[in-house]
Amino acid sequence: MADLTMRIWRGDQDGGELVDYEIDSQEGEVVLDVIHRLQATQAPDLACRWNCKAGKCGSCSAEINGMPRLMCMTRMDQLPEGPITITPMRTFPIIRDLVTDVSFNFEMAKRVPAFNPPAMPEGGYRMQQIDVERGQEFRKCIECFMCQNVCHVIRDHEENKVNYAGPRFFIRYAELEMHPLDTNDRRELVREKMGLGLCNITKCCTEVCPEHIKITDNAIIPLKERAVDAHYDPVAWLGRKITRRTKRSAAEAAADRP
Amino acid sequence: MAVDDATITEVQLGGRRGGPDVATLRTDKWWKLPVTTVAVLSAFIVYATWAAFFGTSNFFYEAHNLLSPFYSPCLGSICKTQGVTSSPFLGWWQLSPALIILVFPLGFRMTCYYYRKAYYRSFWRSPVACAVQDAHSTYSGETRAPLILQNIHRYFFYFGLVFNVLLTIDAVQAFIWPGGGVHMSVGTLVLCLNASLLWLYSLSCHACRHLCGGQVRNFSKHPIRHKLWKFVTPLNAKHMQFAWMSLIVVAMTDVYVRLVASGTITDFKIF
Ligand code: SF4
Ligand code: SF4
Numbered sequence: 055m056a057d058l059t060m061r062i063w064r065g066d067q068d069g070g071e072l073v074d075y076e077i078d079s080q081e082g083e084v085v086l087d088v089i090h091r092l093q094a095t096q097a098p099d100l101a102c103r104w105n106c107k108a109g110k111c112g113s114c115s116a117e118i119n120g121m122p123r124l125m126c127m128t129r130m131d132q133l134p135e136g137p138i139t140i141t142p143m144r145t146f147p148i149i150r151d152l153v154t155d156v157s158f159n160f161e162m163a164k165r166v167p168a169f170n171p172p173a174m175p176e177g178g179y180r181m182q183q184i185d186v187e188r189g190q191e192f193r194k195c196i197e198c199f200m201c202q203n204v205c206h207v208i209r210d211h212e213e214n215k216v217n218y219a220g221p222r223f224f225i226r227y228a229e230l231e232m233h234p235l236d237t238n239d240r241r242e243l244v245r246e247k248m249g250l251g252l253c254n255i256t257k258c259c260t261e262v263c264p265e266h267i268k269i270t271d272n273a274i275i276p277l278k279e280r281a282v283d284a285h286y287d288p289v290a291w292l293g294r295k296i297t298r299r300t301k302r303s304a305a306e307a308a309a310d311r312p
Numbered sequence: 313m314a315v316d317d318a319t320i321t322e323v324q325l326g327g328r329r330g331g332p333d334v335a336t337l338r339t340d341k342w343w344k345l346p347v348t349t350v351a352v353l354s355a356f357i358v359y360a361t362w363a364a365f366f367g368t369s370n371f372f373y374e375a376h377n378l379l380s381p382f383y384s385p386c387l388g389s390i391c392k393t394q395g396v397t398s399s400p401f402l403g404w405w406q407l408s409p410a411l412i413i414l415v416f417p418l419g420f421r422m423t424c425y426y427y428r429k430a431y432y433r434s435f436w437r438s439p440v441a442c443a444v445q446d447a448h449s450t451y452s453g454e455t456r457a458p459l460i461l462q463n464i465h466r467y468f469f470y471f472g473l474v475f476n477v478l479l480t481i482d483a484v485q486a487f488i489w490p491g492g493g494v495h496m497s498v499g500t501l502v503l504c505l506n507a508s509l510l511w512l513y514s515l516s517c518h519a520c521r522h523l524c525g526g527q528v529r530n531f532s533k534h535p536i537r538h539k540l541w542k543f544v545t546p547l548n549a550k551h552m553q554f555a556w557m558s559l560i561v562v563a564m565t566d567v568y569v570r571l572v573a574s575g576t577i578t579d580f581k582i583f
């Protein structure tokens with residue numbers, strides 16, 4: 055007897071609906087296993103993305119019982135009793151079934167002014183271990199885009215997408231701003247054009263990140279504090295007027311986008 | 313492609329989204345946390361308002377030198393009538409002295425990154441929980457007045473430090489009783505606990521972490537700031553816990569002083 059109900063959203067740009075599939079449970083399975091069994095048996099045309107099945111490629115993001123999760127890392131035995139709802143990521147346009155068009159994220163990736171080290175003879179760059187360690191956390195990102203998906207700034211307000219880098223790219227900006235060899239100053243750029251002020255630090259990005267990156271505490275808030283240094287703090291402003299500016303401006307930084 | 317050939321293509325808006333059009337598909341009890349937050353914060357606001365406007369007596373227990381944190385520094389003219397000797401007075405201020413003081417701790421907590429999260433979620437419901445639809449149709453975050461003022465949080469942090477020093481002085485003074493000699497009572501310990509939690513709350517502040525060392529690009533060139541940053545970073549990870557503990561304890565301290573000063577309970581003497 056089938057003891058599982060998988061309630062899966064089926065559809066495309068023309069619309070769709072939740073469809074119930076009854077299937078046997080098997081021991082030790084993750085959600086993605088069940089999806090694969092459904093593809094092999096009842097729903098050969100069910101579309102989903104996956105690649106590594108190890109929580110490392112970031113392809114299988116979906117919403118399981120309404121929460122963004124990686125399908126390959128969500129164990130069936132940890133889900134509550136009753137039908138299990140699987141829907142595609144909400145924030146991005148649908149392609150088909152569980153597959154969404156995430157190109158918004160690649161657009162925002164293109165806008166990040168690249169790493170810009172000072173000119174130096176070959177082999178001249180040196181970094182100390184404590185400086186290397188600082189950005190490591192951000193490098194764990196697998197680009198599952200679940201943080202982008204859960205962020206209410208664009209999830210519930212489509213119009214904000216035009217000027218909003220989103221949490222995944224805030225960690226990129228933070229990493230570059232904390233890089234000892236980088237000479238760009240992106241603080242005004244993130245404040246003015248990348249929507250840093252739209253984030254209200256409600257931490258949903260941190261809650262869903264499968265890599266447990268402390269996105270809000272370690273990237274967004276430090277960026278917000280840097281925006282205060284660069285823009286809002288009257289004393290820091292005075293200090294800048296007195297001391298010589300050494301970092302490049304946002305406009306100069308934006309000029310070397312890849 | 314050469315770097316210069318790259319163009320920034322516009323973000324395409326629109327396009328149908330997948331999934332049913334409902335506010336949320338979550339099945340867990342996501343509303344528990346915001347409901348608890350509203351309950352605790354509202355209780356605190358109601359109590360603090362009462363204490364500031366109406367509780368203008370019994371905020372000082374003279375025999376053991378216990379001053380309520382809501383009334384420190386005790387600036388108003390009623391402080392003299394209550395026998396507070398440790399604070400300067402503002403003879404012309406006839407209203408509750410708590411009103412002058414509460415502005416700073418209130419501003420500090422209102423602009424705190426953690427409390428912002430708490431009240432944006434629970435009171436403003438923007439969003440009330442993750443993957444639950446924002447309760448508002450338009451949204452500008454912290455980009456406009458008044459919320460843009462959240463950016464001055466670091467100044468409230470500085471004021472907060474001044475208050476911590478004053479409350480620490482109060483805690484130390486509570487060891488010295490008017491009759492002479494150094495003593496300790498439960499009340500002294502309550503004041504010490506309150507001051508310690510307020511220090512932990514301030515030191516774990518995100519602005520503090522930034523100012524200590526988070527600001528620099530190059531830790532290896534700023535060893536002292538790196539040390540400071542390393543010291544406050546683990547505290548910062550507990551900022552939420554300190555925020556709640558210090559909030560509850562500051563109210564409890566006020567309650568304790570009032571109960572003792574009104575004679576409802578005795579302040580047990582340890583030595
Ligand atoms: S903390 Fe900011 S970036 Fe992260 S989900 Fe919330 S609003 Fe979005
Ligand atoms: S920061 Fe975390 S949630 Fe966001 S894309 Fe990277 S791994 Fe996914």
Ligand code: FES
Nearest residue numbers: 106107112114126
């Ligand atoms: S399949 Fe690679 S993260 Fe799930």
Ligand code: FES
Nearest residue numbers: 424425426517518
């Ligand atoms: S006091 Fe909470 S962040 Fe500063």
